[in-house]
Amino acid sequence: MNNQNSNWEQSEIPINKEKETAANKTARELPVYSSRRLLHVVSISGLLVVCVIIVILALTVGSVGIPFKTVWQILISHLPFVNLHGNWSATKDMIITGIRLPRILMAGAVGMALGTAGATYQGLFRNPLADPYLIGVAQGAALGAVIGFILPWKFGGNYLIPILAFAGAVIAVTVVYLIARVGKTIPTTTLILAGVAIGSLLMAVSTYLTMISADKVHSILSWFMGNFSNSSWDQLRIISPYIAIGLVVIFLFARPLNVMQLDEEQAQQLGVNVERTKLILLAAATLITAVAVCFVGTIGFVGIIVPHFVRLIWGPDHRLLLPLSAITGAILLILADTASRTLIAPSEIPVGVITAFLGTPFFLFLLRRNKKAVF
Amino acid sequence: MKLLSLLGPLSVIGIFGLTTCTQTSLPSSVTYVDDIGRTVQINEIPQRIISLSPNNTEMVYALDLQDKLVGVTSYDNYPPEAKNKPVVSDFSTVDLEKIVDANPDLVLADSIQKNDTIPALEKLGITVYTMTPNNIDGIFNEIKALGQITGKTQAADNLVSSLKTRIQAVADKTAQLNDSQKPRVLFVTWHDPIWTAGSDTMIQYLINEAGGTNIASDLNGYATITLESVIERNPQVIVVMSSMGAQSASLDFIKSNEQFQSTDAVKNGWVYEIDADIFGRTTPRIVDGLETLAKLVHPELFK
Numbered sequence: 115m116n117n118q119n120s121n122w123e124q125s126e127i128p129i130n131k132e133k134e135t136a137a138n139k140t141a142r143e144l145p146v147y148s149s150r151r152l153l154h155v156v157s158i159s160g161l162l163v164v165c166v167i168i169v170i171l172a173l174t175v176g177s178v179g180i181p182f183k184t185v186w187q188i189l190i191s192h193l194p195f196v197n198l199h200g201n202w203s204a205t206k207d208m209i210i211t212g213i214r215l216p217r218i219l220m221a222g223a224v225g226m227a228l229g230t231a232g233a234t235y236q237g238l239f240r241n242p243l244a245d246p247y248l249i250g251v252a253q254g255a256a257l258g259a260v261i262g263f264i265l266p267w268k269f270g271g272n273y274l275i276p277i278l279a280f281a282g283a284v285i286a287v288t289v290v291y292l293i294a295r296v297g298k299t300i301p302t303t304t305l306i307l308a309g310v311a312i313g314s315l316l317m318a319v320s321t322y323l324t325m326i327s328a329d330k331v332h333s334i335l336s337w338f339m340g341n342f343s344n345s346s347w348d349q350l351r352i353i354s355p356y357i358a359i360g361l362v363v364i365f366l367f368a369r370p371l372n373v374m375q376l377d378e379e380q381a382q383q384l385g386v387n388v389e390r391t392k393l394i395l396l397a398a399a400t401l402i403t404a405v406a407v408c409f410v411g412t413i414g415f416v417g418i419i420v421p422h423f424v425r426l427i428w429g430p431d432h433r434l435l436l437p438l439s440a441i442t443g444a445i446l447l448i449l450a451d452t453a454s455r456t457l458i459a460p461s462e463i464p465v466g467v468i469t470a471f472l473g474t475p476f477f478l479f480l481l482r483r484n485k486k487a488v489f
Numbered sequence: 490m491k492l493l494s495l496l497g498p499l500s501v502i503g504i505f506g507l508t509t510c511t512q513t514s515l516p517s518s519v520t521y522v523d524d525i526g527r528t529v530q531i532n533e534i535p536q537r538i539i540s541l542s543p544n545n546t547e548m549v550y551a552l553d554l555q556d557k558l559v560g561v562t563s564y565d566n567y568p569p570e571a572k573n574k575p576v577v578s579d580f581s582t583v584d585l586e587k588i589v590d591a592n593p594d595l596v597l598a599d600s601i602q603k604n605d606t607i608p609a610l611e612k613l614g615i616t617v618y619t620m621t622p623n624n625i626d627g628i629f630n631e632i633k634a635l636g637q638i639t640g641k642t643q644a645a646d647n648l649v650s651s652l653k654t655r656i657q658a659v660a661d662k663t664a665q666l667n668d669s670q671k672p673r674v675l676f677v678t679w680h681d682p683i684w685t686a687g688s689d690t691m692i693q694y695l696i697n698e699a700g701g702t703n704i705a706s707d708l709n710g711y712a713t714i715t716l717e718s719v720i721e722r723n724p725q726v727i728v729v730m731s732s733m734g735a736q737s738a739s740l741d742f743i744k745s746n747e748q749f750q751s752t753d754a755v756k757n758g759w760v761y762e763i764d765a766d767i768f769g770r771t772t773p774r775i776v777d778g779l780e781t782l783a784k785l786v787h788p789e790l791f792k
Contacts, residue, residue: 176715176717177715177717177718178717178718178720178721204751205720205721205723205751208720208748208751209717209720209721212747212748213716213717213720213748214717271738271741271745272738272741272742272745272746274738325581326579326581328564329678329732329765329769330679330732332678332679332684332711333679333681333684336679336681336682336713337681341681341682343681343682343683343713343715343716344680344681344682344716344742344746344748346746346747346748348747455715455717459715459718460705460707460708460714460715460718461708461712461713461714461715462682462713462714462715
């Protein structure tokens with residue numbers, strides 16, 4: 115089974131070959147490795163700086179025009195030990211620090227989660243088409259959310275929909291996992307197929323429930339497309355610990371993930387506990403995806419586009435790919451959300467529409483430019 | 490399957506033939522143009538009416554035609570007696586067999602059914618009249634049209650004039666207000682994202698008539714509005730649409746969410762829930778809605 119798998123997987127994904135040479139290089143040429151490490155540090159910190167600049171720029175635009183200087187004064191006045199009193203209104207302060215800032219940070223956190231989860235899934239399944247929603251997270255979350263929308267009782271208040279969405283995502287993936295498990299192993303092909311099957315079943319139920327939900331159709335569709343319109347510090351406080359823990363766990367497994375690109379059997383022989391690594395990475399990636407979507411909805415595109423984008427520019431080494439996917443995911447989603455809340459202000463475009471419009475042309479451009487390097 | 494596809498065109502020809510022949514032989518028949526521009530010919534006063542929307546059912550009851558009503562939808566809840574009528578449709582699926590079985594001589598449809606149900610009913614030779622008014626004059630026109638179709642012209646005229654009198658009573662009190670005396674009103678159907686009603690909606694009309702200013706009047710139709718625009722425009726009254734009989738989650742959200750606390754409406758406790766069945770439908774009850782809204786926006790004028 116494993117041998118058969120490795121045949122088509124290797125012919126499908128040339129990344130494996132690059133991986134092999136990268137791994138060999140690491141073993142043979144230590145000097146190259148250390149200069150690579152420098153490159154890693156420079157790339158990651160450089161992209162982080164870009165991300166911070168984008169956060170600041172995003173703060174200064176919105177459907178309510180607030181001058182750049184006022185935005186800065188408001189921000190600085192909130193720093194500890196600063197005693198700055200300006201002539202801005204409490205409303206402006208609320209818009210900057212109570213609405214825009216948490217919203218931008220939410221977009222960043224969710225982008226990090228989706229970008230990293232996408233890179234993890236693509237690495238685990240050695241499949242370029244994998245995204246965070248491949249094995250049922252989105253469909254489970256969607257069904258949970260739809261049930262939350264149409265339930266007549268108000269248990270849980272504003273947290274009813276996020277709780278049900280999170281529960282739906284985790285239950286769906288657990289069911290898929292249990293179905294796909296063969297003895298103590300979990301063949302990736304079976305996992306994908308089980309995920310696709312359960313996913314379609316759940317989606318059919320959600321679609322039907324949406325259809326008969328009458329006055330909730332608009333709200334449910336907005337949730338499916340994703341939106342950050344009600345992001346708050348409370349939401350950010352709830353999701354960020356989970357995302358932080360998930361990201362750290364995934365980053366720690368970058369090296370085993372690199373080795374696993376060879377082939378699961380070879381990775382096993384090289385001392386990687388393949389099944390345990392798979393389980394931990396699946397759990398971590400699923401957790402951060404479920405946390406990411408539960409408040410803001412199933413934003414598409416980020417999870418699949420971002421890892422490819424990073425791979426095209428910086429190569430397939432997971433030690434670099436995973437953190438850079440996190441930062442790029444954050445950047446993409448902050449930009450997309452900024453467009454979503456400003457393009458047709460004072461109204462909004464669902465952020466999922468923007469991620470598609472922003473991501474596709476850029477990605478296709480890269481794809482054409484590097485024709486040889488991709489799949 | 491084959492038989493059906495053969496029958497399809499035949500039955501159309503059949504109906505066509507029939508209508509052209511009745512047109513010449515029955516000069517008393519009257520032609521109406523409905524809300525989706527269809528020409529509907531009524532040859533005699535309908536005795537068996539089916540309503541395919543809660544709006545239409547309310548209209549039928551408003552003209553005292555309930556004895557002729559032989560089919561409704563599962564969503565029809567006003568007046569409460571409508572729930573006892575045979576159900577031939579739910580919100581999205583119309584049961585053609587039940588409609589045919591009820592043998593109606595008039596089906597009152599909604600414009601959302603124009604691509605599926607209405608052509609299907611036409612093929613079956615059933616007279617369909619579509620009523621989906623989208624403003625107050627539309628409601629008056631439909632009341633009058635339904636009155637003429639069903640021979641209740643006098644009742645329809647009386648209803649329209651009493652509705653107009655009640656609207657005028659509200660307008661008389663709000664007419665003297667200048668712009669600064671008209672509270673800024675935010676209407677909300679859902680909070681995440683915030684869905685509101687802009688210009689060219691019944692809601693905007695009601696807000697204006699009730700002596701308020703719609704803060705979303707720069708939007709068109711029903712649309713989302715960003716939270717920061719809402720905070721900036723600082724509504725003094727927020728009205729939240731209830732949700733199909735249940736209390737809306739949006740009401741709790743707006744009252745408890747810290748971002749809304751800076752609005753005058755939340756500070757002063759002027760956040761209200763309004764009945765979606767009244768404000769979301771275009772029926773004579775919209776005037777009840779206007780009177781309710783006027784009391785919320787100007788409690789000092791309407792006691």
